[in-house]
Amino acid sequence: MLWVDKYRPRRLQTLILNKHIGEHLTQLVATGDCPHILFYGSPGVGKKTLVIGLLHQIYGDGVEKIRVETKPWKIQLPSRNLEVELTTLSSNYHVEMNPSDVGNNDRHVVQEIIKDMAKSRPLDIQGQRSFKVLVLNEVDRLSKDAQHSLRRTMEKYSSACRLILICNNVSKVIDPVRSRCLCIRVAAPSQKDIMQMCQHVAGKEGLKLPEGLNTRIAAASDRNLRRALLMLETCQAAKYPFSDDQPVQLTDWELYIQEIASDILGEQSPKRLFVVRGKLYELLTNCIPPELILRRLMLELVKKLDDELKHQAAQLAAFYEHRLQEGQKHIFHLEAFVAKFMSEYKNWALSAFG
Template sequence: MLWVDKYRPKTLDKVLVHEDIAQNLKKLVTEQDCPHLLFYGPSGSGKKTLIMALLRQIFGPGADKVKVENKAWRVDAGSRAIDVELTTVSSTHHVELNPSDAGFQDRYVVQEIIKEMAKNRPIDVKGRKGFKVLVLNEVDKLSREAQHSLRRTMEKYSASCRLILCCNSSSKVSEAIRSRCLNMRINAPTEGEIMKVLEFIGKKESLQLPPGFADRIAHQSNRSLRRAILLFETCRVQQYPFTSNQAIPPMDWEEYVSEIASSIFKEQSPKRLFEVRGKLYELLVNCIPPEIILKRLLYELLKKLDSELKHEISHWAAYYEHRLRLGQKAIFHLEAFVAKFMSIYKGFLIETFG
């Protein structure tokens, strides 16, 4: 088992990061009532860890007995019936799914599937009136129609069902949904908090950490706790005992993006653009989010650019990131950004060197 899963806190009492939020959540449970919750914050900040610890706090060990299913539903979409297939993680007490995986059919997922789950008779918990919990991931990626349907579901089935919503940015969640939830902002952990977790894992694994080693990993993690733990384990696999000057390897996909950036600088042509497109596809197929690919590619390109071009390239990166969020096919916008960069960079080379 990876350390990121092995040392994930099982209860709210054992949470090492965001202890104040964990205590507030614990207070909610002891008051025997849990409102709809919206957890939002950057990737790797610990949202899912807090959610799972909260579920264990409410339902006990039963929340751990989960099964993963790839379920297909036939839902009524006005004049026709459509088939929607989604992966769900469920226990007796909760169901977790990602409605945005259904793409433009997400509103049918919200209208029919969630409605069906919410209608199930709640299970009594410790003698008091129970409720089921629906955990919905990436609600910021839901369409406006789906968010509108979700608002109605929250109101109609609130007696028997609680919703825990999880997303990176609350600004893309409608005001109507936010106002019906207790909003929990989960900040990215500080480097000091990340070091504390790394030292805890090192102690549990009986590892000797040289001075400054945890600090370097924390610095390279970009304040993502998940990333920091993965880097720490990678270092352990590659070389132990640790040395104070030991290299901390980048992620495989980051090296791949760096190679893509180098190939773009070497040649700006339709043939090279076609090759880059295939590599971008490979990253997307391996579940690297398109926004992360674009951000990393910009970072690698800016490292090798003259200062006079940096502003213009950053402007176009922001433009295509916006288009990326509005559109459906990520590859179109990533490829368009690369094509735009090639055009600007080639023009700059011609102008500079003739």
């Protein structure tokens, strides 16, 4: 088991980070009811940990008996029959799923599958709550139609189920859904918090973690606790005992994006654009989210740019990140960003050195 999961707190009372949120949720459950809740914040800040703790606070140890199911769902539409396959993680009291996994069919998943689950009460409600909890991940990636369907489901079946929504960017969730939820922002941990957690996990594993290596892991983690613990585990697998000057290994896809940034700055031509497009497509086929690719590529480019161009590069990235949300073919918008950046960079180089 990865250290991220092995040392994840299972109860709100055992939280090391986000204790104030845990106390608030404990008081909320103690009132005897629980509203729909929307947790939002950047990746790796502890949203899933809070959800696990909240479920345990509501239902007790029963939520730990979980099963993973992947099964086809047949949905009858007016003009055709639709069959989608979706993986769910469930117990007798809750169901966790990611509706955006089915792509353009997410609206039908929200309308039919969630509606069907919301109708059923927990299998054993003796001494437990009389409602079931549906945990929906990556709500910000749902289409607008799916989010509007979600709003109607929240209203109609509120007596039988509660929804816990998780997202990274709350601005991509429509107002009607947000207004029906208790919105809780989970802030990113500071570098000091990340260093504390890394020392805590290293101590549990019986490892001695040097201060210098711990500081570099925290700096490279980008305030993502999950990423920091994975880096720590990678360092331990690569070399132990640790040394103070031991390098922190980046993931393969991050090294690949560094290579793409060097390709872009090295030459601005249609031939090089074709090569870069192939590398971007390879990242997408390996399930790296397009928004993450664009953000990381922009950061790598900015590191090597003149101050005059940094603001322009950020503007271009913001423009095409918005296009990513509106369109379906992600490779088109990533390639358009690279092509536009190459054009702007070449014009700047010609005017500056020509």
